[in-house]
Amino acid sequence: DTEVTQTPKHLVMGMTNKKSLKCEQHMGHRAMYWYKQKAKKPPELMFVYSYEKLSINESVPSRFSPECPNSSLLNLHLHALQPEDSALYLCASSQDRRSNQPQHFGDGTRLSIL
């Protein structure tokens, strides 16, 4: 069982749709992350939140909009996505941003853009 919960597990959307991915953790972690992973490739970091503030944005296109409403929740709002955005989106959390604290990952959301 994962301690980081992501919903939905699968999402199919058109290029004009607006949807959101959700991530929740109840481990008291204060750092949360979004990654994008293409098939048979390593995850690529997109965003890092530390104490509910955005601390890293890896030059992600504005059609991806992260939000951290509180210390347990992380959202990724999607709008006007492109077919190349189809991927597995992984959420992770860690106790804080210090790198000796391992990141715990969720099961991911498999996103398909039509």
Place this chain on the structure above:
Amino acid sequence: AQTVTQSQPEMSVQEAETVTLSCTYDTSESDYYLFWYKQPPSRQMILVIRQEAYKQQNATENRFSVNFQKAAKSFSLKISDSQLGDAAMYFCAYSETSGSRLTFGEGTQLTVNP
């Protein structure tokens, strides 16, 4: 910039035998952290083992152990008494002490044959 190299895209092992996955990295830092993550078809990235560069002793977690050679910048993972459930993609990852960014290798797909 740091890089992580996994030179074995695919490996296979017989059940109950031992297999070693290779990982090398490049960094100018003297202190950092190294991780092995496992990603089975269920998609969740699971932390297998981690090593702190300032510790000379190799990390061990049950059937999993590492051979950390700091001078050679090598961090291999040994899986003993391989089980069918060990079949997965294994990612080696590097992190600096000053931040939370994980640099992943390209991964090694491990197959366990019965």
